[in-house]
Amino acid sequence: xxxxxxxxxxxxxxxxxxxxxxxxxxxxxxxxxxxxxxxxxxxxxxxxxxxxxxxxxxxxxxxxxxxxxxxxxxxxxxxxxxxxxxxxxxxxxxxxxxxxxxxxxxxxxxxxxxxxxxxxxxxxxxxxxxxxxxxxxxxxxxxxxxxxxxxxxxxxxxxxxxxxxxxxxxxxxxxxxxxxxxxxxxxxxxxxxxxxxxxxxxxxxxxxxxxxxxxxxxxxxxxxxxxxxxxxxxxxxxxxxxxxxxxxxxxxxxxxxxxxxxxxxxxxxxxxxxxxxxxxxxxxxxxxxxxxxxxxxxxxxxxxxxxxxxxxxxxxxxxxxxxxxxxxxxxxxxxxxxxxxxx
Amino acid sequence: xxxxxxxxxxxxxxxxxxxxxxxxxxxxxxxxxxxxxxxxxxxxxxxxxxxxxxxxxxxxxxxxxxxxxxxxxxxxxxxxxxxxxxxxxxxxxxxxxxxxxxxxxxxxxxxxxxxxxxxxxxxxxxxxxxxxxxxxxxxxxxxxxxxxxxxxxxxxxxxxxxxxxxxxxxxxxxxxxxxxxxxxxxxxxxxxxxxxxxxxxxxxxxxxxxxxxxxxxxxxxxxxxxxxxxxxxxxxxxxxxxxxxxxxxxxxxxxxxxxxxxxxxxxxxxxxxxxxxxxxxxxxxxxxxxxxxxxxxxxxxxxxxxxxxxxxxxxxxxxxxxxxxxxxxxxxxxxxxxxxxxx
Numbered sequence: 001x002x003x004x005x006x007x008x009x010x011x012x013x014x015x016x017x018x019x020x021x022x023x024x025x026x027x028x029x030x031x032x033x034x035x036x037x038x039x040x041x042x043x044x045x046x047x048x049x050x051x052x053x054x055x056x057x058x059x060x061x062x063x064x065x066x067x068x069x070x071x072x073x074x075x076x077x078x079x080x081x082x083x084x085x086x087x088x089x090x091x092x093x094x095x096x097x098x099x100x101x102x103x104x105x106x107x108x109x110x111x112x113x114x115x116x117x118x119x120x121x122x123x124x125x126x127x128x129x130x131x132x133x134x135x136x137x138x139x140x141x142x143x144x145x146x147x148x149x150x151x152x153x154x155x156x157x158x159x160x161x162x163x164x165x166x167x168x169x170x171x172x173x174x175x176x177x178x179x180x181x182x183x184x185x186x187x188x189x190x191x192x193x194x195x196x197x198x199x200x201x202x203x204x205x206x207x208x209x210x211x212x213x214x215x216x217x218x219x220x221x222x223x224x225x226x227x228x229x230x231x232x233x234x235x236x237x238x239x240x241x242x243x244x245x246x247x248x249x250x251x252x253x254x255x256x257x258x259x260x261x262x263x264x265x266x267x268x269x270x271x272x273x274x275x276x277x278x279x280x281x282x283x284x285x286x287x288x289x290x291x292x293x294x295x296x297x298x299x300x301x302x303x304x305x306x307x308x309x310x311x312x313x314x315x316x317x318x319x320x321x322x323x324x325x326x327x328x329x330x331x332x333x334x335x336x337x338x339x340x341x342x343x
Numbered sequence: 344x345x346x347x348x349x350x351x352x353x354x355x356x357x358x359x360x361x362x363x364x365x366x367x368x369x370x371x372x373x374x375x376x377x378x379x380x381x382x383x384x385x386x387x388x389x390x391x392x393x394x395x396x397x398x399x400x401x402x403x404x405x406x407x408x409x410x411x412x413x414x415x416x417x418x419x420x421x422x423x424x425x426x427x428x429x430x431x432x433x434x435x436x437x438x439x440x441x442x443x444x445x446x447x448x449x450x451x452x453x454x455x456x457x458x459x460x461x462x463x464x465x466x467x468x469x470x471x472x473x474x475x476x477x478x479x480x481x482x483x484x485x486x487x488x489x490x491x492x493x494x495x496x497x498x499x500x501x502x503x504x505x506x507x508x509x510x511x512x513x514x515x516x517x518x519x520x521x522x523x524x525x526x527x528x529x530x531x532x533x534x535x536x537x538x539x540x541x542x543x544x545x546x547x548x549x550x551x552x553x554x555x556x557x558x559x560x561x562x563x564x565x566x567x568x569x570x571x572x573x574x575x576x577x578x579x580x581x582x583x584x585x586x587x588x589x590x591x592x593x594x595x596x597x598x599x600x601x602x603x604x605x606x607x608x609x610x611x612x613x614x615x616x617x618x619x620x621x622x623x624x625x626x627x628x629x630x631x632x633x634x635x636x637x638x639x640x641x642x643x644x645x646x647x648x649x650x651x652x653x654x655x656x657x658x659x660x661x662x663x664x665x666x667x668x669x670x671x672x673x674x675x676x677x678x679x680x681x682x683x684x685x686x
Contacts, residue, residue: 061619197493233615253614268614272576272598274626278405281624 009040011047015078015108016322025260025330031079031323032061032247036202040111046090048113050342053106054082054132054318056166056324060259071332080105082137084121084128095120102131107322109342119280125301133337134170134311135300141286142170143296145251146178149284152226157181159222160239163201163230164191166337167253169231172199177308180227183220185213185236194335198310207236214239224248233257244279252283260330312336318343345429352383354390358451359665364585365406366675368603374408374422374666377413377509378608385457388671389433391456393685396662397475398669399509403602404432420548422450425480427464427476429558433497438463445474450665477513477647477654483639484629485513488594489521490642491635492627493570499677500524504582505533505574509680512654514572515542520651523570526563528579532674537678541653550579557582574656582612587622597625603673655679661686 012035012241019032041047059081073079081322083106092115095101095338102119105111121131133139145167146152158175162168163184172195175182182201186192186207195201202219210216217225217239226248228240233255240250274281303309314334316325322340355378362375376450384390402424405416416422416507419685426449430442435458445462448454464474474573476482487609489495505511506527506659515538517527528548533618546563553559560582563612571583583593617624646652657677660667665683672681 091504100388148574252617257616271580271611271614273602274595274624275597275628276626278628278631279624280626281617282622283623285619285621288621313508336596 011038011040011110012036012317013038013110016057016319017077018063018073020075020077021065022060022260025135026060026063026323026327028323028327029238029308030122032327033320038110038112040090041091043091044114044303045112046087046092046095046115048085048101048105048111049088050083050085050106050109050111052084052129052132053322053340053342054137055322055329055338055340056081056138057210057254057256057259058331059326060330062329068110081106082132083107083111084131085111097262097301102126102136104272106340107319109319126304129313129315129337129339129341130311132339133166133313134309138199138337139168139170139300140289140296141166141253143283144176144292144302145229145253146171146174147299148289148292149251149282150229150249152178152180152227155178155181156226157183157223158229159183159185159217159221159225159229159243160201160229161185161240162256163199164194164303164312164335165231166201166334168229169194169311169336171197172201173309174303176222177198177303177306179245181221183217183225185232191308191335192313198312201289202316214242223256223299227251229253238270241268241270241273241277241279244273244277247278248280250281252281257331308321314338316340347571354381354453355379356371356381356451356453356660359662360420361406361416361418361420361422364408365603366402369403369406369666369670371666371670374669376663377462380457380633381453382432384432386434387457388455389435389458390430391429391440391446392431393426393446393449393452393453393454394443395427395472395475396665396670396683397480398665398681398683399424399481400597400599400672401604403673419566420447423447424449425475426450426454427474428454438559443471445479445486449683450487450680452661452662454622469647472656472658472680472682472684473654475655475682476509477652478640478643480629481509481680482513482643483636484596485510485517486639487632487635487644488518488572488596488627489514491632492594495521495523495570497522498524499569500526500566500649501570501572502526502528502560502564502586503544503572503574504528504579504583505546505597505599507537507655507678508574509570509677511653512537512542512573513600515544516652517646519543520646521648524564526560526568528575528655534675534678537655541655557585559626560586570594572596574599577611581613583613584613584616584620584622587620589617590621591623593622593624595624599673658683659683 017032022030038066050300100121100123124256144269160168160171164186183203184195185207187206205216224245228250231254234257312335358373363373365373443466503511503514507529525544526546527544528549528550535547538547548559567588572591574597579602655678
C-alpha cells in the first residue's frame with residue numbers, strides 16, 4: 001500500500017494557516033490548524049521538528065494585504081515566524097541530526113530546509129527559547145534601537161512604552177546598564193511591579209490608571225526626556241512629544257496601538273513639536289542590522305553574565321493554541337516574550 | 344517746552360502690538376498700531392529706520408503662550424521679526440549713518456541697537472529685501488533643510504508642499520539645480536503656473552482641486568519619493584508617508600496646516616509607515632545652522648548668478664497693513680516671500 005511507503009518518507013505535519021484576513025483585532029476564526037504531508041527530504045536538505053515558535057506583534061502587519069515591509073501572508077497558506085527546532089533527519093553535512101537550529105518557519109510542527117537562512121544555535125549558552133527572545137530578534141531589536149538608532153548616551157533620560165514587553169523589557173535594562181534614567185509604561189499591576197522590582201526602572205506609569213498620560217510623564221520626567229523608545233504609537237507618542245527635549249530622538253520600533261485599527265488612528269496631534277524641538281524620529285527594522293549580530297551577541301551575553309538583564313517568558317503550550325497566544329499580544333496578556341512550545 | 348527738546352532727541356515711532364492672543368486664525372483685532380516715543384540713542388548705539396519687514400508663518404507660534412521654541416510675544420508689547428533698515432543716526436563706529444542693516448525688530452518704524460545681533464548688508468549684491476527672503480532666513484531655511492537635514496543626493500525625487508511659498512519656492516529650485524525630480528503642491532492656479540513655468544518643477548499638484556492627495560502624489564511619483572520637504576503637515580504629510588521610499592527622509596520645516604488649529608489636528612493617520620519604510624523625520628530650525636551662513640551665501644549667490652533661482656515677492660505697503668499681510672499667509676494669499684514695505 002502506498003500509505004505504508006509514505007509513512008517512512010513523508011511526514012504528517014500540523015500547521016497553522018491564515019484562514020481570513022483579520023478585520024480589526026484578529027479572532028480565532030482567522031486561523032485554521034490543518035494537517036498536511038511534508039514530502040521527503042532530498043540530498044542537501046534536512047528535516048526539523050519545531051520545539052518553540054515566536055508570536056510577535058509585527059506579524060499583524062503581514063496579515064494585511066500588501067501593507068507591510070515584508071511579503072504579506074497568503075490566505076490558505078501557513079503563517080511564518082521565528083522558531084527553534086531540532087534536526088531529526090539530514091542529508092546536509094552542515095546540519096546534523098540532533099543539532100538545534102533557528103529558522104523562520106514557525107506555526108508548524110515540521111519543516112525542511114537546505115540551510116539557507118537557518119542558523120545553528122549553541123544550546124549550552126542559554127535555554128533554547130532565549131534565541132527567540134533576549135538573544136534573538138526581540139533582544140537584538142532592543143539593542144539596535146538603543147545603540148544604533150538612538151545612539152544612546154549614558155546619563156540620558158529615556159521613556160519606554162510597552163516597557164514590560166519582549167522588546168521593551170530589554171530596552172529598559174540595557175538603558176539602565178548604560179546609566180540612563182528609565183521611565184517605563186505598562187498597563188497591568190504585575191507588569192508595573194516587574195518593572196520596579198526586576199528591571200529596576202526609575203519610574204513607572206500604569207497608563208490604564210492614568211487620566212492624562214502626558215501629565216503623568218511630565219511628573220515622572222521633570223527635566224524632559226532625551227529618547228522615546230516607541231512600541232505603541234498613538235497616545236504614548238503624543239505624550240512623549242510633549243516632554244521630549246530639544247535635539248531628542250524617537251526610536252520608532254512599533255506602534256501596536258494602531259495595528260488593529262479599522263478606522264484611521266488619531267494622534268499624535270502635536271506632531272508639529274518635532275520642528276521647534278528639532279526632534280529626530282527614526283523608523284528601523286532589525287533585519288537591516290544583521291551585520292551587527294556578533295556585536296549584539298557579545299554585548300548581550302556579557303550583560304546577562306553580569307546579571308544586568310532578566311527576562312520573562314509567557315509560554316503557551318501546543319500549536320493548537322498558537323493563534324490564541326498571538327491574539328493575546330493585543331490584550332496585553334504577555335509579560336516579556338510570548339512563546340509557543342510545540343510538543 | 345519739553346516737547347521742543349524731545350523733538351530733536353526722541354523719535355515718534357509707530358509700532359504694532361500684540362493686542363490679544365489669536366484664537367484660531369488671527370484677526371485684525373489681535374493687532375494694534377500704536378504710536379510711542381523712542382528715547383534718544385546713547386554712546387555706542389545707533390538708530391535705524393525700517394524699510395522692509397518680513398511676515399512669516401512661524402510668528403503664529405510666538406503668539407501662543409509658551410508654546411513655541413522662541414519666547415512668546417507679550418500682549419501689549421511690540422511684535423518682532425526680520426527687518427531691513429537704514430541707519431539714520433549713529434554713535435557706534437561700526438554702524439554708520441547710511442548703512443543698511445538686517446535686524447529682528449520688524450513691526451515698527453524705528454529701532455535702536457548697540458549692534459548685537461545686527462548684520463550690515465551689501466546693498467550692491469541684491470535688492471535690499473532679498474536679504475529677508477532668498478538671501479535671508481527663508482532662503483537659508485530651504486538650503487539648510489535640503490543640504491544639512493536631507494543631505495540631498497542628485498537624482499532623487501523630492502516632494503515639496505507649499506511649493507510656491509517663501510521657503511518652498513527656493514527648495515524646488517535648489518533641488519532642480521541638484522538634478523532632482525521635483526513634485527510641488529500648491530493651492531492656486533497662478534502658483535501652479537509659476538511652479539511649472541518659472542521654477543520648472545517636474546510635476547505639480549493643486550491640492551485644492553484634488554479629491555485624493557495621496558493618489559495624486561502616487562501618480563506624480565510612480566517610483567516613490569526620497570525626500571519630503573514638509574511645510575504643511577496634516578494631509579500632505581499623510582500623503583507623503585504613503586509614497587515615501589524605504590530609507591527616505593521627511594524634512595520637518597513647517598506645519599502651517601496646524602498652526603491655527605483650536606482643536607487638535609488629526610492626521611497623519613499612517614504614521615506607523617515610518618517603521619517599515621525606515622523613514623527618518625527630522626525637525627530643524629535655521630538658527631541652529633548660522634555657522635553655515637557663509638557656505639549658504641556663497642552657494643546661493645552662485646545659483647542666482649547662474650540664473651538657477653528665481654523668486655517672487657508679495658509686497659504689502661505700509662506698517663498699518665502688516666497685520667493683514669501676516670493674516671494673508673494663512674489664506675495662501677502670497678506667492679513667494681511676503682514682505683511689508685515701510686514708508
